[in-house]
Amino acid sequence: MFQKQAGCSCCPLQVLIMFGINALKCTHGVRRMILLVLLTNIMLLLYCLTKPNQVKMSGSQEDTCPHSMAKILKENVTRPSQRSKPKSDECHPAVNIMFMKTHKTASSTMINILFRFGEKNNLKFAFPDGRNDFLYPSPFQCSQVKNYRPGDCFNIVCNHMRFELREVSKLLPPDAAYITILRDPVDLFESSFHYYHTAVPLTWRIPGKNKLVEFLKNPPAFYSPEAYNSFYLKNLLFFDFGLDNNVEANDPSVMRGIHFLSKHLHLVLISEYFEESLILLKHKLCWSTEDILYFKLNSRKRSSVSKLSPEFRAKALEWNGADWTLYQHFNATFWARVESFGRERMKQEVDELRRRNAEMQAICIEGGNPVEAKNIQDSRFLPWQPVGESSILGYNMKNDIDPKFRTLCEKMLTPEIQYLSDLGVSLWLTRLWGWVKDTVFTFNWN
Numbered sequence: 001m002f003q004k005q006a007g008c009s010c011c012p013l014q015v016l017i018m019f020g021i022n023a024l025k026c027t028h029g030v031r032r033m034i035l036l037v038l039l040t041n042i043m044l045l046l047y048c049l050t051k052p053n054q055v056k057m058s059g060s061q062e063d064t065c066p067h068s069m070a071k072i073l074k075e076n077v078t079r080p081s082q083r084s085k086p087k088s089d090e091c092h093p094a095v096n097i098m099f100m101k102t103h104k105t106a107s108s109t110m111i112n113i114l115f116r117f118g119e120k121n122n123l124k125f126a127f128p129d130g131r132n133d134f135l136y137p138s139p140f141q142c143s144q145v146k147n148y149r150p151g152d153c154f155n156i157v158c159n160h161m162r163f164e165l166r167e168v169s170k171l172l173p174p175d176a177a178y179i180t181i182l183r184d185p186v187d188l189f190e191s192s193f194h195y196y197h198t199a200v201p202l203t204w205r206i207p208g209k210n211k212l213v214e215f216l217k218n219p220p221a222f223y224s225p226e227a228y229n230s231f232y233l234k235n236l237l238f239f240d241f242g243l244d245n246n247v248e249a250n251d252p253s254v255m256r257g258i259h260f261l262s263k264h265l266h267l268v269l270i271s272e273y274f275e276e277s278l279i280l281l282k283h284k285l286c287w288s289t290e291d292i293l294y295f296k297l298n299s300r301k302r303s304s305v306s307k308l309s310p311e312f313r314a315k316a317l318e319w320n321g322a323d324w325t326l327y328q329h330f331n332a333t334f335w336a337r338v339e340s341f342g343r344e345r346m347k348q349e350v351d352e353l354r355r356r357n358a359e360m361q362a363i364c365i366e367g368g369n370p371v372e373a374k375n376i377q378d379s380r381f382l383p384w385q386p387v388g389e390s391s392i393l394g395y396n397m398k399n400d401i402d403p404k405f406r407t408l409c410e411k412m413l414t415p416e417i418q419y420l421s422d423l424g425v426s427l428w429l430t431r432l433w434g435w436v437k438d439t440v441f442t443f444n445w446n
């Protein structure tokens, strides 16, 4: 994913100068890295210059999406009674959704589900402009939404952002469902370290081949909260939710943050129990099983995943203590939901979902399994790769698909960036960055 290194609110020149100075005493590899940061920041500067100054929006009522709008939008969605599989006579499919897309949590698979649902039902997405995230890691502001004008209403917000409830809530009718997904913070940390470490300068001076383990032996030796992009390496969930990620697990602000989130999030999915999560989602939103069919997108090749020993798992857990507390809280509420839904009923629905997914897999996917990027024939299905790596897997679509499934197969297999393009989002900045990443920096970092 294209993660910009700093928001427009912080001056890229400062960063430029900082890295300019460091360049004088660095090795060849590090110099290329600096060039990368320089180029990124030049792009950032360009981007800031092409965008009109962000207007500070007041919190007044007129800015906010009125409730009447929600009712109008609902008219556009097919009633359950007209759908192929009516689920219930009383509920109407929810169309107003805020999906807080966390990093490295299977959220790319979730976003594909949301794109498909929104497209099928002519819903209005709030999209970013020129890139695939809302100026992450800057806090979310409505002005980051493409063509936003105060009072505008949307159905779905689902791109990466640093969460800011007060701003997001202006975009959506009051009945919107707020949803997110969490993952075991140890695995999330491992994944984030792998994916982003080249973009976090403080990792460049970690010695040895296994930087992750070296880091975990003594994190404070390398980490500093002020360091550039350091949030990728500590309590990334807390950071994504707009909370302070540099607190210890026993800090009172951790529980305050968790209470704030439980109050405003209507459903918290858990990626370790992805199918159960989707069943809860389906019932919460009154959707059909068709709506939640999926292929696992953006998964990583097994050989690139660092297996942590129990000792280092414990260290990673302690290091990400705030996220661990958050995860445990919502894991418990998740299972309480499953309990009240009914274990047996859940098992049946999960089996049904698995069966339907396997059916789609047999229909759509050549060879039935994900493959490495170099073996993907059609660039429409090539996933985005981290800097200097090609560890993210994708799919080949079968050639001889029954025409009635062809479009669905294509959509289920399309990665986020390409799908955003298909939905009409300009991604010039993301593409420029992708070009720099793939042409200038294709060498092995280790």
Ligand SMILES: *[C@@H]1O[C@H](CO)[C@@H](O)[C@H](O)[C@H]1NC(C)=O
Binding pocket: 072, 073, 076, 122, 124
């Ligand atoms: C409903 O869908 C139609 C297209 O089918 C679209 O033109 C219209 O703007 C939609 N209505 C709303 C309120 O979004």
Ligand SMILES: *[C@@H]1O[C@H](CO)[C@@H](O)[C@H](O)[C@H]1NC(C)=O
Binding pocket: 184, 328, 331, 332, 335
């Ligand atoms: C999440 O909850 C389930 C069910 O109670 C439990 O088996 C599992 O160990 C929990 N996971 C964590 C990491 O606490």
